Amino acid sequence: xxxxxxxxxxxxxKSGTSVKIECRSLDFQATTMFWYRQFPKQSxxxxxxxxxxxxxxxxxxxxxxxxxxxxxxLTLSTLTVTSAHPEDSSFYICSATSGxxxxxxxxxxxxxxx
Amino acid sequence: xNSVTQMEGPVTxxxxxxxxxxxxxxxxxxxxxxxxxxxxGEGLQLLLKATKADDKGxxxxxxxxxxxxxxxxxxxxGSVQVSDSAVYFCALxxxxxxxxLTFGGGTRVLVKP
Numbered sequence: 001x002x003x004x005x006x007x008x009x010x011x012x013x014k015s016g017t018s019v020k021i022e023c024r025s026l027d028f029q030a031t032t033m034f035w036y037r038q039f040p041k042q043s044x045x046x047x048x049x050x051x052x053x054x055x056x057x058x059x060x061x062x063x064x065x066x067x068x069x070x071x072x073x074l075t076l077s078t079l080t081v082t083s084a085h086p087e088d089s090s091f092y093i094c095s096a097t098s099g100x101x102x103x104x105x106x107x108x109x110x111x112x113x114x
Numbered sequence: 115x116n117s118v119t120q121m122e123g124p125v126t127x128x129x130x131x132x133x134x135x136x137x138x139x140x141x142x143x144x145x146x147x148x149x150x151x152x153x154x155g156e157g158l159q160l161l162l163k164a165t166k167a168d169d170k171g172x173x174x175x176x177x178x179x180x181x182x183x184x185x186x187x188x189x190x191x192g193s194v195q196v197s198d199s200a201v202y203f204c205a206l207x208x209x210x211x212x213x214x215l216t217f218g219g220g221t222r223v224l225v226k227p
Contacts, residue, residue: 032212034215042219043203044158049212095158095215101146101207102163102207103213104160105158106157
């Protein structure tokens with residue numbers, strides 16, 4: 001149980017385009033989903049917290065107009081990187097929780113912006 | 115604020131050796147503590163957790179005990195395998211902060227045959 005999927009697993013795009021990453025909880029209802037960013041050989045940096053049906057809460061220093069988060073249902077949250085630039089290249093990981101404290105993580109999406 | 119400090123890696127071991135990864139934390143309330151493992155190119159997997167003082171989390175031969183008096187949650191395994199090679203993250207969850215996770219920096223473990 002407690003499986004979280006992400007799609008796509010990797011994506012390459014041109015600078016200036018937008019990329020959408022999906023995060024799904026497969027066998028439980030996720031009242032809260034979190035989006036993280038991880039640079040090579042570093043820890044995870046929390047970008048934002050999203051609750052189903054409400055606006056995401058962004059961490060300090062994260063541009064909400066650049067990283068659009070939508071949590072439209074109890075099993076799906078999306079992160080859209082708008083007008084992507086090479087510095088947005090990273091490993092993006094989502095996690096989900098059913099309201100209890102344990103977060104279950106997706107397998108991650110590797111984004112490369114050329 | 116909350117913080118988690120874990121030993122820096124990489125930690126290189128031979129197969130069947132004993133593994134310890136130290137983790138200490140600072141928290142204003144009564145956090146839950148977690149160990150996550152990340153295999154190359156993958157997301158994080160929950161390894162074990164403990165929700166209150168003196169609780170012991172265990173899974174796949176790994177153990178960690180929530181020590182409030184020393185604010186520690188050290189990870190141990192008695193006999194490691196090559197397949198245990200990964201990055202291990204210690205983390206705490208704070209209910210007062212909406213169950214946000216605070217991560218340590220991660221410890222890379224390499225087990226050689």
